[in-house]
Amino acid sequence: MNRPHEVAQAILSRCQGATTSSFRDQCRVQVPAEHLLDVLRYVKQEAGFDLLVDITCVDYLHYRDATERFGVVYLLARTESAERLTLRVMLSEPQLELPSAVPLWEGANWMEREVYDMFGISFQGHPDLRRILMPEAFTAHPLRKDYPLQGRGERHNFPVLTRAEA
Amino acid sequence: MPLEPATLAPPSDASRDYLWTLNFGPQHPATHTTLRLILKLEGERVVGATPDIGYLHSGFEKIGEKLDYNQYVTVTDRMNYISPMANNVAWHHAVETLMGITPTSRCQYLRVIICELARISDHLLSVGAMGLDVGAFTFFLYGFYQREKIYDIFESLCGARFTNSYTRVGGVMHDITPVTIEKIREFLRDFPRTLADMERLLNRNRIFVDRTKGVGVLTKEQAISRSASGPVARASGVPRDLRRDEPYLAYGDFDFQVCCATAGDCFARYYVRLAEIRESLKIVQQALENLPAGPVNVGIDERAVLPDKQQVYQTIEGTITHFELLMWNRGFEVPHDECYAATEAPNGELGFYLVGDGSHVAYRARCRPPSFIHFALFPHLIHGHTLSDVVAVLGSLNIIAAELDR
Secondary structure (H helix, E strand, C coil): CHHHHHHHHHHHHCCCCEEEECCEEEEECCCHHHHHHHHHHHHHHHHCCEEEEEEEEEEEECCCCCCEEEEEEEEECCCCCCCEEEEEEEEECCCCCCECCCCCCCCCHHHHHHHHHHCCCCCEEEHHHCCCCCCCCCCCCCCCCCCCCCCCCCCHHCCCCCCCCC | CCHHHHHHEEEEEEHHHCCCEEEECCCCCHHHHEEEEEEEEECCCEEEEEEEECCCCCCCHHHHCCCEECCHHHHHCCCCCCCCHHHHHHHHHHHHHHHCCCCCCCHHHHHHHHHHHHHHHHHHHHHHHHHHHHCCCCHHHHHHHHHHHHHHHHHHHHHCCCCCCCEEEEECCCCHHHHHHHHHHHHHHHHHHHHHHHHHHCCCHHHHHHHCCCCHHHHHHHHHHHCCCCCHHHHHHCCCCCCHHCCCHHHCCCCCCCCCCCCHHHHHHHHHHHHHHHHHHHHHHHHHHHCCCCCCCCCCCCCCCCCCCCHHCCCHHHHHHHHHCCCCCCCCCCCCCCECCCCCCCCCEEEEEEEEECCCCCCEEEECCCCCEEEEEHHHCCCCEEEEEEHHHHHHHHCCCHHHCC
């Protein structure tokens, strides 16, 4: 039984420009951003991958052989049979927009907020797209590769609030 | 600038401006960790809750792009700090999946033992703190006394009680000793009595049952749609346990039950956790009695663990491996690829999405924290319940802010 691979083939036949790959027995499909919502709807409603395990993002700025900057990763699983499928969407500046998965999975809400907070990718149709971990006044997206590990944004850059001001 | 509660709470229309806005946390004894809630109250009833998180955000994922695969295990200790061993195992399970290393069977059994002890410790704190918050103080002390025993076991195993950092790529820090095995045997012998006492204290306790039954109900559909995992999902009737469904390490060898409930309320989550403690004891017992002999670390061919001194001085392969691992421009052989590997941590599915770029440091180390996903459930669960139920629901979800914010 090799259901994730069958689903991957079905996605390939349904949407133009998708590619599939496999690593350590994990089946991965890369889909173009414009087909993302269709593919997500298909894998949830028809292929039965009903659990959205995680949404995360990778900044491929310094990655070897990378042509596009961001890869947003959707990790999906079936609750019935413990099979997994990974979907990836590549994005480059200035088009950092994706459709939100909240209409399909309510659990996507905070995951997308975190990706927005850390990488600055905005999700269209998200009910409440605000920063989640960083303060509202923060301007950068700290998990991007061009954000330094030390220096900017550290404690000594912030004004000290005295008791009288607070 | 500290945020005003009013800016975070959803705007209420003019007809509902009699609602109270209550700021709960970030420093409140019943939140246990630094998390903050903005509650909208109608009398004593909660009609809206807005979690505000990030108070403990320390950039763990960014640090993962700086520390190498062995160094980062110290950071995983500080994620879910009430069961650090489970995090250590989860991290190195992901790293080994990425590198394609299979640990030796002794190492796998050893990791199963420490994982299950960590699960017992985590569940004891979780149900204990939940009991404490709804007024059962004795129950909490019973649990904490036994957690102390588990800390003693970990101390004799690796020298650290709290931040263990026990695992390494391809193995563990050092092998288990007969003293530790004896301590675990003693724990297995004594603990079931306390567990029976704990079950008798609360399972049919009128006050506790009234405070938790029917409170914070999560239906099965909602649990799946909102990505719940671990005990929270199983209490809602989702029979998903990665130990059984994707048997990583040596979990395929053991006989244990996946504990489920169907009610999905706070009591079901408490009950599933207590039942899982019993199953964990069974697994530890089986793993300890069948602990395979042999080396605990992978051999020098894998080029992952530092060889022992005898190999370094007396064999050329040992010398080469030692140099290769210690030279700054060599280190581990990591594929130029990415993968996700998850383990069933006490709190739910704890996974790491790792991107390797050939160097000894991860290009991206994403942690899928169960607390983060479960805290997002909170506004849904508390809606319509009273203010005093807030602590019961929080306790039943077992939110650890260090893992929530990372």
